[in-house]
Amino acid sequence: MSDLTFAQVDQTVLDTLKPPGKSYWALIALLFCGVLLGAGCWIYQIFVGVGVAGMNNPVAWGTYLINFVFWVGIAHSGTLISAILHLFRAGWRNPIARAAETMTVFAVCTAGLFPFIHLGRAWMVYYMLPFPNQRNLWPNFQSPLMFDVVAISTYLTVSSLFWYTGMLPDLAIVRDNASGFRKKIFTVLSMGWTGRFEQWRHYTRGYLFFAALATPLVISVHSVVSWDFALAVVPGWHTTIFAPYFVAGAIHSGLAMVLTLMIPLRKIFNTQQIISMHVLESVAKTIVFTGLIVGFAYATEFFIAWYSHNPLEQYIFQWRPTGDYAVGFWIMAICNTVVPLFLLVKKIRTSIAALFVISILINIGMWYERFVIIITSVARDFIPHAWGYFAPSPIEYGIMIGSFSLFFFLFCLFIKHMPSISMTEVKEMLE
Amino acid sequence: MSAEKRLMGLFKEPDQVIDTLEALKSSPWSVVRVHGPIPNHKIADALNLPKSKVGYFTLAGGIIGFFTGFLFAAYTSVQWDLIVSGKPIVALVPFFIVGFEFTILFSVIGNVIGLINVGGLPDWGGLVEYDPRCSGEHYGITAACDPVGETALRQFFQDRGAQVATLETSSQPA
Structure with missing residues (x-):
């Protein structure tokens, strides 16, 4: 890495923007089909009604909310890498910061679709906006659902602005190496950036403020998401540990997704010199750390259930590992807490194949974490005669496939048309 | 002002830029602006740029x-x-x-x-007096001189290891 010159960095990244081959377009077409499948399922649900999903009484929050929390979680590591690690001056974050920020923006966009989908009658979404009805009754700002609307909208706005501002110097590099119509597009996008020290003076200051503001925001956003559950008096939800537990889980899943995306990206674009083994290893070490926090949170939940002497809490935490959803619970527990520990072994965390497999297992585990939290608590709450069972319907599976396809579709389009590695920040590392 | 000439000295090393900026302070030429591919605190200090607002x-x-x-x-x-x-x-x-x-x-x-x-963005006018190499691996110092001093300024930059580019002068103030 340190033997690279500035020109080599630029050339390596600019090469990723060369016209793609047929295999790229085949992948894009495949992902687009997945998006169409999801859109088709959603349209079907709009026409027939939300009853086509597997949600029932008492499990009124199904995979739509699971996916919402999952994608918001994925979004978090982008801000961790771009903002928090920037403040800590962790140099290894520079080569992956752009891709992680991009992941954040697209993950929040994907997450933002699920409240619309979950509503059933999507056109009623304005009920969630701060807009009064005919009797001048406004939405209730004391509700965590309203906190969520404000927090997620703020997060999408802030992460998009942070992402675009961070790209300005790189867009100027692309402009300076482009010709014809492409040059015109990048001239507009780069807003006439010329790297004057007068511009750098304001830019570095502004970027620092962005990072300083995004850091508390990212913590608040997933805390607010956790309060959607924790402020309800449902066994398994009503606990003060939820905010830090959700934030750690979000970063855990997001870092795993960073590995899932970066490992093929560096291979396909031949950027191993920039996204080096040291960078991947650093992400892996951070995953061990977040995995330990998540494991500690799981253990604390069980301890508190036992220590509280609350029979309802005790029942739910006995039922989770042994009841109808025990498979989901054990997938969650093993993938999120045991599997990351393998990364303590240097031989494993420096093996690309092992890293890739572990990152995917953590992604699966984190999806199941949201499944276990959301479904089990409402499936077995206070009154036994009101207990229920939830299984996702084919429509929910279709929409879930659509959401994953949409995320990867947007990401794949981005990496071939915009600089997916921050050339400027990599050069700063070399300086 | 219409007769003023502007040359850009393109350097690869930040230290060369700092030395040249110091030398320009005691020269008859004025520094118009400095471009760089990445921010650099030492160059910013040499330019005596005030804290951003x-x-x-x-x-x-x-x-x-x-x-x-x-x-x-x-x-x-x-x-x-x-x-x-x-x-x-x-x-x-x-x-x-x-x-x-x-x-x-x-x-x-x-x-x-x-x-x-x-920060003055968007800055379309800034692209007139600009060399694309400044976004790659070069730091560019733009200095102004009167027409008779152009050769001396060019030599000044070259003596310090710079490549020199003659810029089209924009109508906007420096």
Whole structure:
């Protein structure tokens, strides 16, 4: 890495923007089909009604909310890498910061679709906006659902602005190496950036403020998401540990997704010199750390259930590992807490194949974490005669496939048309 | 001013830029601007650039945001005086959360306004006197001289290891 010159960095990244081959377009077409499948399922649900999903009484929050929390979680590591690690001056974050920020923006966009989908009658979404009805009754700002609307909208706005501002110097590099119509597009996008020290003076200051503001925001956003559950008096939800537990889980899943995306990206674009083994290893070490926090949170939940002497809490935490959803619970527990520990072994965390497999297992585990939290608590709450069972319907599976396809579709389009590695920040590392 | 000539010396090393800036201070030529592919504190110090004022916009945005968020939530609540979950009509804790999110949102918007305002973006005019190599691996010092001093200025840059580019002079002030 340190033997690279500035020109080599630029050339390596600019090469990723060369016209793609047929295999790229085949992948894009495949992902687009997945998006169409999801859109088709959603349209079907709009026409027939939300009853086509597997949600029932008492499990009124199904995979739509699971996916919402999952994608918001994925979004978090982008801000961790771009903002928090920037403040800590962790140099290894520079080569992956752009891709992680991009992941954040697209993950929040994907997450933002699920409240619309979950509503059933999507056109009623304005009920969630701060807009009064005919009797001048406004939405209730004391509700965590309203906190969520404000927090997620703020997060999408802030992460998009942070992402675009961070790209300005790189867009100027692309402009300076482009010709014809492409040059015109990048001239507009780069807003006439010329790297004057007068511009750098304001830019570095502004970027620092962005990072300083995004850091508390990212913590608040997933805390607010956790309060959607924790402020309800449902066994398994009503606990003060939820905010830090959700934030750690979000970063855990997001870092795993960073590995899932970066490992093929560096291979396909031949950027191993920039996204080096040291960078991947650093992400892996951070995953061990977040995995330990998540494991500690799981253990604390069980301890508190036992220590509280609350029979309802005790029942739910006995039922989770042994009841109808025990498979989901054990997938969650093993993938999120045991599997990351393998990364303590240097031989494993420096093996690309092992890293890739572990990152995917953590992604699966984190999806199941949201499944276990959301479904089990409402499936077995206070009154036994009101207990229920939830299984996702084919429509929910279709929409879930659509959401994953949409995320990867947007990401794949981005990496071939915009600089997916921050050339400027990599050069700063070399300086 | 119309007869003024502007040359850009393109350097690969920041130390060369700092030395050249020092030498230019005691020369008959004036530094118009300096470009670089990455920020550099030493060059910024050599240019005696004052501290950026972007932070004032960010701070103003944050203050406006907090009061907007908190007061907006309170305003909507007092429209009906409906007690929810036994909380006061103007409940401090939940409305503080709304205020916090608005603080961040408005601070960031203020930050962007600051960058646009004091940072002078978009700066289409800046592209006239610009060399594309400055976004790659070169630092560029643009210096102004009168027409008779052009050769001497060119030699001055070359003596310090620079490549020299003659710039089209824009009509905008330096």
